[in-house]
Amino acid sequence: MNVTVLKPAPSPAPKPAAQVLALPVVAKRPQWIAGLGRVLGESVAPPVVVLGVLLLIWQIAFSGAGSGLPAPTDVWEQSRELITSPFFVYGTQDIGLGWRVLTSLERVAYGFGLAAVVGVLVGAILGQSALMMRGFDPIFQVLRTVPPLAWLPISLAAFMDSGPSAIFVIFITAIWPIIINTAAGVRAIPQDYRNVAAVLRLNQIEFFFKIMVPSAAPYIFSGLRIGVGLSWLAIVAAEMLTGGVGIGFFIWDAWNSSRLTDIIVALVYIGLTGFVLDRLVGWIGRVVSRGTTE
Amino acid sequence: MDQSYLKIDRVFKSYSKGPKTTEVLADIRLTIDKGEFVSIIGHSGCGKSTLLNLIAGLTVVTTGAIKLEGREVNAPGPDRAVVFQNHSLLPWLSVYDNVKLAVSKVFGSKKTKAERHDWIMQNLDLVQMTHASDKRPGEISGGMRQRVGIARALAMEPKILLLDEPFGALDALTRAHLQDAVMDIHARLGNTMIMITHDVDEAVLLADRIVMMTNGPAATIGDVLPVAIPRPRDRIALASHPDYVRAREAVLRFLYERHRFVEAAE
Ligand SMILES: Nc1ncnc2c1ncn2[C@@H]1O[C@H](COP(=O)(O)OP(=O)(O)OP(=O)(O)O)[C@@H](O)[C@H]1O
Ligand SMILES: [Mg+2]
Numbered sequence: 001m002n003v004t005v006l007k008p009a010p011s012p013a014p015k016p017a018a019q020v021l022a023l024p025v026v027a028k029r030p031q032w033i034a035g036l037g038r039v040l041g042e043s044v045a046p047p048v049v050v051l052g053v054l055l056l057i058w059q060i061a062f063s064g065a066g067s068g069l070p071a072p073t074d075v076w077e078q079s080r081e082l083i084t085s086p087f088f089v090y091g092t093q094d095i096g097l098g099w100r101v102l103t104s105l106e107r108v109a110y111g112f113g114l115a116a117v118v119g120v121l122v123g124a125i126l127g128q129s130a131l132m133m134r135g136f137d138p139i140f141q142v143l144r145t146v147p148p149l150a151w152l153p154i155s156l157a158a159f160m161d162s163g164p165s166a167i168f169v170i171f172i173t174a175i176w177p178i179i180i181n182t183a184a185g186v187r188a189i190p191q192d193y194r195n196v197a198a199v200l201r202l203n204q205i206e207f208f209f210k211i212m213v214p215s216a217a218p219y220i221f222s223g224l225r226i227g228v229g230l231s232w233l234a235i236v237a238a239e240m241l242t243g244g245v246g247i248g249f250f251i252w253d254a255w256n257s258s259r260l261t262d263i264i265v266a267l268v269y270i271g272l273t274g275f276v277l278d279r280l281v282g283w284i285g286r287v288v289s290r291g292t293t294e
Numbered sequence: 295m296d297q298s299y300l301k302i303d304r305v306f307k308s309y310s311k312g313p314k315t316t317e318v319l320a321d322i323r324l325t326i327d328k329g330e331f332v333s334i335i336g337h338s339g340c341g342k343s344t345l346l347n348l349i350a351g352l353t354v355v356t357t358g359a360i361k362l363e364g365r366e367v368n369a370p371g372p373d374r375a376v377v378f379q380n381h382s383l384l385p386w387l388s389v390y391d392n393v394k395l396a397v398s399k400v401f402g403s404k405k406t407k408a409e410r411h412d413w414i415m416q417n418l419d420l421v422q423m424t425h426a427s428d429k430r431p432g433e434i435s436g437g438m439r440q441r442v443g444i445a446r447a448l449a450m451e452p453k454i455l456l457l458d459e460p461f462g463a464l465d466a467l468t469r470a471h472l473q474d475a476v477m478d479i480h481a482r483l484g485n486t487m488i489m490i491t492h493d494v495d496e497a498v499l500l501a502d503r504i505v506m507m508t509n510g511p512a513a514t515i516g517d518v519l520p521v522a523i524p525r526p527r528d529r530i531a532l533a534s535h536p537d538y539v540r541a542r543e544a545v546l547r548f549l550y551e552r553h554r555f556v557e558a559a560e
Contacts, residue, residue: 192382195352198370200399200450210395214386292386 070261078261086269095245097269104235104246105273111170111238112231116224119175123182123223124212133183144176148234152241166238174231178223185219186212217292221285228281232274247273298325298361299486300349300454305358307344318344320512322358324505326454329484333497335545336507337553342490343379345507346458349488350376362453372400375447377457381439383431383446390427393417393446400450417449418442421475437468441475448479457489461496470529473499481526494549498541499529506548516553519544 055072062071070078081088086098126132151172155165189212197211213220239248247266254262307319318341326332334342347353349360351370360367367374383392393414401410418424421441431439440460447455457476461469473496480487480500491497497504501521508516523537532538 192378192380193384195370195376195378196382196384198352199350199372199374199376200396201371202399206399211384214384217386289386 070264075261075264079259079265082262082265093245097247097250097266100245100247100250100266101269101273103244104239104248107166107238107242107246108170108228108231108235111167111234112174112228114167115171115174115178115227115231118171119178119223119227120182120213120220123179123220124186124208124216126179127183127186127216130187133187137180137183140176140180144180148173148230148237152237156241162241162243166242169238169241170231170234173234174227177226177230178220181219181223181226182216185216185223188219189215214289214292217289218285221281221289225278225281225285228277229274232270232277235270299328299330299363300324300326301359301361302326302349303359303361305345305348305360306356307341307348307353308356317512318510319348320514322515324515324518326486326488328486331480331487331489331500331502332505333501333503334488334490334505334507335492335494335497335549336513337509337549338492340507340510340513342507343458346376346456346488346490349454350374350456352376372396372450373453375450375452375455377440377443377447377455377460379459379462381431381436381443383439383442385431388428388430389418389423389434389442390414392431392442393449396446397449413449417445420448420479421445435468437464437472440464440472444472444476444479448483448485452485454486454488457487459490459492462492469493469496474529476500477525477527494542494545497545498538499527499532504541504545506545506553508553517548519548 059071059073061067062069063073076083082097086096086101088096089099126136148169151169152165155168155172156162159165159168193211193215197207202210235246236248236251239246240252243249247270251263251266251270254260254266302322302324305319305322306317308315308317310316322345334345336342344353348355349367351367351374354368362373383389384395387395394410397405397410397414397417401413405413415424415427418427421444423438423441423445426434426438431442434442444457444460461472464472476487476489477500479485489500498521504519504521505515506517506519507513519541521537521541523532523535523541
């Protein structure tokens with residue numbers, strides 16, 4: 001919100017107008033450029049340099065005959081098309097990695113979306129009761145550490161079908177931090193807000209939407225952020241079940257046909273997508289909880 | 295059946311933590327008439343907020359009863375609106391929406407949308423805050439927040455307005471402005487008001503009666519002082535008014551001679 005809009009008129013206009021007006025125009029431009037230069041120098045240059053050095057080391061270490069892993073130049077030579085054109089379609093099974101990422105994202109959207117809704121609701125209920133929290137928290141802390149792959153057999157046994165099982169694996173991997181963080185956020189709701197709700201006689205549903213969610217938003221979103229990272233981590237495990245065209249299954253498939261360079265390219269795609277997801281949820285969280293934290 | 299508006303009848307309140315029980319309030323008896331302005335004054339920690347929360351229904355009595363118009367109070371409700379010490383506005387809602395939350399809840403079925411809007415603006419106008427209706431609580435001053443808190447409470451059209459040291463955190467000048475605002479609202483609307491304060495001048499200026507509480511634990515009402523100064527009251531003219539000086543002296547004598555605050559008593 002713009003704070004300055006309703007403020008009283010600014011202080012009296014500067015008297016030597018021409019002089020004063022000219023100065024900032026001259027002074028501001030180099031400052032702006034200097035600012036950009038500083039950002040480039042401080043935030044962009046270091047990772048680029050480090051990346052270059054790492055690629056170089058990799059190249060030196062694995063070039064030459066008989067090395068187990070492909071060097072960066074091998075990756076470029078053998079998987080160039082995967083890198084340069086993410087969105088080609090040659091057949092139903094032969095598509096660019098961009099499409100594969102989108103397919104996997106859809107799957108994650110179902111699993112994570114479900115985990116978000118259920119996790120926030122369960123967390124809200126648990127957070128309201130200290131006793132329930134004491135009972136459930138240790139169990140969640142244990143379940144939280146179970147790796148996605150370990151849920152596979154149980155999930156298959158329960159659902160029989162690979163599609164729902166894959167979504168369940170993503171769901172069950174992502175839900176724990178969402179529950180735990182939401183419950184912590186609900187417990188941290190100030191007594192003042194509860195008193196306001198009590199005086200107004202808000203019912204449970206009104207309390208949930210009008211007090212609980214906005215007040216606990218920073219906590220909820222830190223849970224969602226961890227959750228989205230975990231659900232993306234589970235994608236390879238989930239797609240080992242389903243097959244199809246997802247990026248997770250692509251890795252499994254490439255491994256089975258020994259296309260190591262393809263796997264390396266896919267890893268980069270997965271990493272970058274995960275990074276974007278993480279930043280996206282973090283950004284949404286910051287926007288949504290701006291009112292709560294100020 | 296007696297006809298008193300608000301009746302606090304032999305109320306005791308104690309908190310227990312494990313095996314240890316502390317009695318905070320003991321044998322509180324007080325009746326308040328409709329339209330009356332009552333100030334409650336006492337040393338810090340004696341149990342003023344506890345008493346106010348009991349009337350609000352935010353905490354429950356251990357024994358005894360609080361009756362509003364003959365009906366027992368045992369849960370909070372908008373008929374006893376509270377202005378909290380720390381304003382308690384919801385920081386994610388604008389000033390307008392904070393008041394709207396209360397208005398929609400209380401008048402959701404009784405007023406049309408347009409009527410509710412008018413009612414919100416009318417109450418913001420009462421505390422002169424219409425100009426900031428789109429701002430968030432974080433963007434306005436402490437005094438303004440307290441005004442909005444009062445507007446929100448008034449907008450519930452409560453039978454009793456409960457104010458818990460509403461101006462405690464404000465500077466003297468802002469405080470004086472808000473005291474005038476409260477006096478003005480009381481004169482115009484004739485609400486019943488109960489206000490906790492630490493400030494002797496504030497108590498005498500605003501109240502019809504001043505309830506003086508003894509020190510805790512097991513605090514009770516030590517004395518009740520009627521302030522028979524005619525309204526409207528003007529703070530400057532009042533400064534030398536003999537009734538004002540006498541009332542002020544009586545409260546000071548109670549607080550500093552008869553019930554000195556014993557530091558580190560526990
Ligand atoms: N929930 C609670 N559990 C246990 N003790 C409590 C609780 N609430 C209040 N007390 C105790 O009751 C006593 C009175 O508290 P209260 O807040 O009513 O005082 P007060 O007169 O409003 O003080 P102040 O002027 O500082 O606001 C204090 O000793 C406090 O420790
Ligand atoms: Mg208090």
